[in-house]
Amino acid sequence: MERRRAAIVAAGVAIALGLAAAGCESGSGDEGGGSDAVSFDANVSGALSAWAFDNADDVGQARIDYAAQQLQGVSIKMDQTGFDAQKFTARLAGGDVPDVVQMDREYVPTYAAQGLILPLEKCFTAHNVDPKQRWYPNVVGDVTYKSQVWAVPQFYQPPAIILNTTVMDAAGVKPEDIDTSKPDVLLAAVQKMYKASGGVPAVLGFNPQATGQTYLWFISQGGKLVGDSGAPTLDDPSNVYPLELLKRIVDAQGGFAKYKSFTDAFDTFGDNNQFVKNQVGAEVDAQWYPNVLSPYKDKIKIGAVPFKGKDGQPVTVAYGGSFVIPAKAKNLSAACKWVLALTDDGSWDAAATARAATIAKEKSINTGLFTGSPGPDKAIRDKYVKPSGNAGFDQVISTYYDVVATGKSAGASPAGQQLKQELTNAITAALLGQKPPQKALADAQTATMNAYRSIAGS
Structure with a gap:
């Protein structure tokens, strides 16, 4: 039981996925030039390295598996250590640059101001993603600095x-x-x-x-x-x-x-x-x-x-996790497609299915998943959040769903x-x-x- 509670909390703060650190050359992106020279291709290949995610729980593993299916032909390497700010800057300075890094959204404007991560408008355009439609406005606000979006956000637990x-x-x-x-x-x-x-x-x-x-x-x-x-x-x-x-x-x-x-x-x-x-x-x-x-x-x-x-x-008001792409990442296109796959409707449906199976096994109450995106939040609630037989808990769950759309961002500061x-x-x-x-x-x-x-x- 104690292990389960710890897993619940870890999933709530930042999804436990498990990603890695060994960037390999790919056909897209540049070798770390300015953002004006950066391009993202919807067709991906090669190897992808990612870092700064703890060990996967049921929700995380379902999303990993789903995203991997969307990147057929791409070799994904994963490092299962957590994010560390000093290690991040040291790795970038030493040339050991992952293609994707997970971090709390509060860190994002710091690295944006330092030019260590890329703005993602071109990534969104390559995949026809409108941040204003995919995520709650306050969630996008958390990763918006100088009118540019610098991360793909995930989770918003009000x-x-x-x-x-x-x-x-x-x-x-x-x-x-x-x-x-x-x-x-x-x-x-x-x-x-x-x-x-x-x-x-x-x-x-x-x-x-x-x-x-x-x-x-x-x-x-x-x-x-x-x-x-x-x-x-x-x-x-x-x-x-x-x-x-x-x-x-x-x-x-x-x-x-x-x-x-x-x-x-x-x-x-x-x-x-x-x-x-x-x-x-x-x-x-x-x-x-x-x-x-x-x-x-x-x-x-x-x-x-x-x-x-x-x-x-x-x-x-609450922050959550996010995915960023370092400025000198090698496989930009694969990084872009992968982080968007980890946060699309199919990924969250896979996660909700896995969580529902766990809850059924433990005979617990399904309180839903709060993804940071209004579409998946509603779909998961409609499909999986049913009356539990406990009126008090059901009213608590309903209250959180009622308030999730009222979020405000505290602002993004370096x-x-x-x-x-x-x-x-x-x-x-x-x-x-x-x-x-x-x-x-x-x-x-x-x-x-x-x-x-x-x-x-x-």
Whole structure:
């Protein structure tokens, strides 16, 4: 069971495929010239090397097998190690250049700004793919830098709020009280459910995932983290309100230090998870978490509501995985066709079929696959997501499907990784009371801008 839960989470963060590193010359593409000289041919041959994917699960293997069938005559070599930023730049500098690399979408604009990966408009044109039609707008936004798309995205698992109705019912709290667009209503509900023992939290009314869903809190509440040019905007005045709201929520539950210590001790993936133990009344969770909870469906009572923005409308924000083609890749045409095959409707149908077989064997609940593409998401839901007999779980699953189209991109910045770290530092400092929100955000902006200038120039 533990291995299965780990596989579920790994699949949710980035698909576990397994790809390799030994580029071989092919008839298409150039030897790493500028993007203007790059061409992609729909007819492919030769050898393809790819890297930065962990071992395949059922979903990943089905997609690998499907994509290989679409590239008859191409020899595909796979390296099953995970992505490492230092290793990536070292490999490129040493001439050991894979044709395809998988990485989190937050990395993409960094390497785009450095000229280490290729824009993919010509790849899309060669195969009649319209990014605006294949993927959700926010998913494309994650990999768009200076008006060009630099990666083929995959997966978008939106966050929503899972309700522990056992705790809520005992406190007299209703689902409509868990409303992130109405702070006073939300805080009143939190205070009804919150319990302490010996001065430390015993039950959280609401776990906001303060340092785990940072983009969601800021973008949904009117904040702005990245400017149109990709420059960080952490010190934008609009970012103060989300941080102040987070502080109100954690202060109402013992303060950040005690809150963090309590949540860090959760058995999140185990038999004594926070829903089984009734340690939370409500919690922000990504779409993959109901899979973790499904083995306990007879022990817990859950529901879900959308996470709402400051305007009262449902909203989601989350990154995911992607495929990039390095600028000096040798078999560009095969790389292009392969990554598009891994994300087309047939690939996702094969993946969903494999996952359905696994779920049937384990007698679990099919919560669907959230691919990053609206077409496959709907097709998989219609074909495989059926009433489970558990009304609470079914309502949770439906909520995630309802909100997936409400996604917003936090923006694409060459300093994306530094931005995430510095924003987390700012949140921590402000919630601990070490710095006022404005000061914490200003310091984070200074550090992130230094990183931005070193990558993208002034």
